[in-house]
Amino acid sequence: MKAHPSASAPFGTDDIVRLHASAATNEPTRTDRTEPNAALARLLQAAGGLDIKPPVSPVVLSGTVRLIETALLGATGVLAAGALRFPSVLVSSIITLVVSLLAATLWRMLRLNSLQVLRAPGSAVPRQIAVLGGLCSVSAILLWLAGYGGPTSAMWLSTWFGSAAFALSTERLLVARFVRSLTRRGRLERRTVVVGGGKPGEELLDALARQADPDLRIYGVFDDRNDARSPLILAGYPKLGNVSDLVEVARRTRIDLILFTLPITAEERLLQMLKKLWVLPTDIRLAAHRSGLRFRPQAYSYVGDVPVLDMFDKPIADWDVVIKAIFDRVVGALALIALSPVLLLTAIAVKLDSRGPVFFKQMRHGFNNEAIEVYKFRSLYADQTDFTAAKPVTKNDPRVTRIGRFIRKTSIDELPQLFNVVFKGNLSLVGPRPHAVHAHLANKGYDDVVDGYFARHKVKPGITGWAQVNGWRGETDTPVKIQKRVEHDLAYIENWSILFDVYILLITPLALTRTENAY
Known part of the structure; x- marks a missing residue:
């Protein structure tokens, strides 16, 4: 299975062989804990280098867009009511607030703030406008029942709807440009490594590559084994080192997600590795796609469509x-x-x-x-x-x-x-x-x-x-x-x-x- 382009190995087979040969023969003694040795410097190069900017949280990004759009709806509603001199400031303010909050809630339920949608606003904006149109229609009926029907109400809601639709369309185009820029610069990437090789690791890498998730970038594999079960290339990805090397690499460059492929039955080996890795400020997940145990769906979280069990979460996130x-x-x-x-x-x-x-x-x-x-x-x-x-x-x-x-x-x-x-x-x-x-x-x-x-x-x-x-x-x-x-x-x-x-x-x-x- 060919790896997804965004997650392809940075080196070829010959490069990886030379990298590991050098790591085995060129291991200078470190006297300064702040400097990596020559072998780990090469591993860092394979893992994306040192100059990696911090990620932008998708949760914060989508939440910020939701707040901006709620504010846009409220602002256009208030301005339209003021410009047309709606007879009751209290009534117009209440309707503006309720419609803004309801619209934001419905857009969230329709998943119109996900990263995939934010990158391509063409499918989201018509649905946003449709939801806003429905809410404005309901508001018109409620105003009529409350005795505020008439040309002023109709003009206010029409002006509000038109100005809000224009503002939302413009805002989504600007957001799309911004999100695509973040994507190109790797600020939305979830920088991922896999721990454990062999057949389970190969199946996991293939499953992740098939999803073609632009925000999941896999850099390679770390495995403590040095036998035939742990080749230097696995499903097109390089073996970068062992678990101790992973700790050093994660100290020097940004690693957002560590995926274990070990079976739950390998308890002792799993605990030995987790004892080294839990000190990192990184999400650690155990892939459950091959597990014979079956839990309720709510027990799993997911990396794409791959079910995983949460081992450790990065503290203070989003x-x-x-x-x-x-x-x-x-x-x-x-x-x-x-x-x-x-x-x-x-x-x-x-x-x-x-x-x-x-x-x-x-x-x-x-x-x-x-x-x-x-x-x-x-x-x-x-x-x-x-x-x-x-x-x-x-x-x-x-x-x-x-x-x-x-x-x-x-x-x-x-x-x-x-x-x-x-x-x-x-x-x-x-x-x-x-x-x-x-x-x-x-x-x-x-x-x-x-x-x-x-x-x-x-x-x-x-x-x-x-x-x-x-x-x-x-x-x-x-x-x-x-x-x-x-x-x-x-x-x-x-x-x-x-x-x-x-x-x-x-x-x-x-x-x-x-x-x-x-x-």
Whole structure:
């Protein structure tokens, strides 16, 4: 079965053979966790490269179009009523609101906001206009029964219908151009890889290729096996590596969906792979097209027509991302304004207390292990500043300045991170606290101390978090402290809501009064 063009393998058979031969013979030792080795760099090239922009959520896109169209209906209705001086502003406003909401609801039921329809408006616009015409006709009857029949009502509804039909047609043409542009740039792609080869993997790839879904792009296969059951080319797609390689690739480039082809009966092998992959901010699904078990249809979700079982979902997705981003920027900007006197006075105090810069910048782990530069007020003497967190600050640490002790205990040193939130967008107000890239405990990285440590990076880090307000802030000098932080961070991720963020922000000042672990 020939793969769909949009999902075709980026390399030929000879290229894949050379890639794997090079990976087997050219495996330099990594001393810097932020740099991929040469073999993984080639795998990244096969998976689409590093410079991949974030996706545009189809849910948010279609929802935004629905909001725009509802607003267009309401605006044209109100303007028409005002221009023709409809006798009752209240009646015209009520009818405009009800018709707008009913039309938006019916269009959604008819699936007129799906991506496929948005790309090709020719079939959607006539149905939209037909629905609007029916609702305007019903409105005319209701107005007549209510005693508002006559030339003015008829003229208002006719003008509203005509102007709304023109506005909707124009808007759909503009939306179609925009959606097609996003499609060409890969912003609507669901970048997908398959885990597991053999016959099940081949059948899954063929089933997905037959659907010719322009938004599903398959980059290849990852499989831990290295025998005849795991060839370098499967159904026209390359084998890019094993599951450990997939973790590295997903850290370096955007992977939106991981599809497992393993049978449910391969429980032990499935669990071993999931243990490595669940830390990624990626949807993970188990293909059920070959399963002997049969569940109710509602138990499945679908990738095209292929039934899948949901293993893990990307946390904080679709509208939640938009809501959290708006909340962070708005509340963060207000906090910057309100706290500007504190920021100014602290900057002056830091400068007068010791020589050196006011701010301290350090590389820390951000979303999906991305290295981000985080701002703080400098609290250590400039010649003893520890950019790599090689030696954590301890109680009575002589490296800490006089002002530094106060601003560390009160967490005032963290306030410049509001600039990260408002201007850079690589921090949230609330989330797991970002640790330094090279932070360690007893010569071990935190990921070696706590199993599943990197799962806390499935969301953006924050200035404050659930762990911090529960007392797990400050020095992390024991495995228990790191474990507790991670446990609270994962609980936050699993139970996130915007109200949860508000609650954490409100109790953060109270939590800051507990300074026993803050040095």
